[in-house]
Amino acid sequence: xxxxxxxxxxxxxxxxxxxxxxxxxxxxxxxxxxxxxxxxxxxxxxxxxxxxxxxxxxxxxxxxxxxxxxxxxxxxxxxxxxxxxxxxxxxxxxxxxxxxxxxxxxxxxxxxxxxxxxxxxxxxxxxxxxxxxxxxxxxxxxxxxxxxxxxxxxxxxxxxxxxxxxxxxxxxxxxxxxxx
Numbered sequence: 810x811x812x813x814x815x816x817x818x819x820x821x822x823x824x825x826x827x828x829x830x831x832x833x834x835x836x837x838x839x840x841x842x843x844x845x846x847x848x849x850x851x852x853x854x855x856x857x858x859x860x861x862x863x864x865x866x867x868x869x870x871x872x873x874x875x876x877x878x879x880x881x882x883x884x885x886x887x888x889x890x891x892x893x894x895x896x897x898x899x900x901x902x903x904x905x906x907x908x909x910x911x912x913x914x915x916x917x918x919x920x921x922x923x924x925x926x927x928x929x930x931x932x933x934x935x936x937x938x939x940x941x942x943x944x945x946x947x948x949x950x951x952x953x954x955x956x957x958x959x960x961x962x963x964x965x966x967x968x969x970x971x972x973x974x975x976x977x978x979x980x981x982x983x984x985x986x987x988x989x
Contacts, residue, residue, distance in 0.1 A: 832939075832976065833933075833935055833942075834933055834935065834942040834944065834974055834976075834981050835933075836929075836930040836932075836933060836944075837930075838981060839930045839933060839942075839944040839946070839972070839974065839981075840927070840929070840930045840946070842974065842981060842982070842983050843927060843930070843944070843946060843972055843983065844927060846983040847927070847983075849925065849926055849927040849948070850924040850925060850926040850927075850951070851924065851925045852906070852921055852924055853921070853922040853923045853924065853925055853950070854906050854919045854920065854921060854922065855919070855920055855921075855922050855956060855959060855960060856912070856917050856918070856919055856920075857895065857897075857917065857918045857919075857920055857956075858895075858916065858917055859893035859894065859895040859896075859897075859916040859917065859918055860892070860893050860894060860895075860915070860916035861894070861916075862894060864895070865881045865882075865894045865895055867959060868881060868895060868959070869881055871958035871959050872958065873955060873956070873958070873959075876900075876955055877898055877900045878897065878898055878900050878901040878904075878955060878956075879895055879896060879897045879898055879901055880895075880896045880898065881894060881895055881896075882894045882895075882896070892916075893916045897918065901920070904920050904921045904954045904955070904956055905918065905919070905920060905921075906919040906920060906921055907919065920954070920956045921952075921954050921956070922953070922954055922956055922957045922959075922960060922962075922964075923950040923951065923952055923953040923954065923957055923964050924950065924951050924952045925948050925949070925950055925968070926948060926949055926950070926951055927946065927948055928946070928947045928948055928949050928967065929946065929947055930944050930945070930946045931945050931946060931947055931969070932944070932945045933945075939976070940975060940976040941973065941974065941975055941976070942973070942974045942976075942981070943971055943972070943973050943974075944971065944972045944973075944974065945969060945970070945971055946969075946970055946971075946972065947967045947968065947969055947970070948967065948968045948970060949967050949968075950964040950965070972984075
């Protein structure tokens with residue numbers, strides 16, 4: 810009888826160890842993993858082409874000069890060729906982002922348009938294998954700057970995005986784009 814119980818106990822342990830882990834991914838767990846593995850809030854940046862006359866027209870049309878963020882030099886002397894046409898004012902300082910020296914040398918300045926923030930996980934679809942899940946989540950924009958007028962993005966709209974997860978022996982992991 811004792812051997813039969815030991816055999817039964819050993820069999821149950823083996824069966825439990827070999828069974829598929831069909832652990833479901835919760836919205837809360839997906840949200841925590843997305844927060845840890847991604848860079849939300851993300852700064853949305855944009856390049857200002859300060860030496861381009863056509864871009865200067867775009868800046869004027871967006872009303873950035875009338876807001877006092879910059880000035881546009883409407884005429885250039887021959888000696889000024891290659892110098893920036895667009896000069897940023899002190900009022901633009903809070904929106905300026907670090908710009909690589911290579912870009913600065915060709916009169917490009919990075920500016921902040923807004924910040925994209927993670928709002929919520931709206932749904933999770935478990936795949937049939939039980940080891941893959943797709944989470945749908947929404948993001949919103951905040952801290953929208955006046956420079957956002959330069960792009961055709963609706964910063965009031967929520968974005969719907971997807972993230973793919975894989976189940977490992979230590980839990981769920983976010984699949985990186987290069988993993989796919």
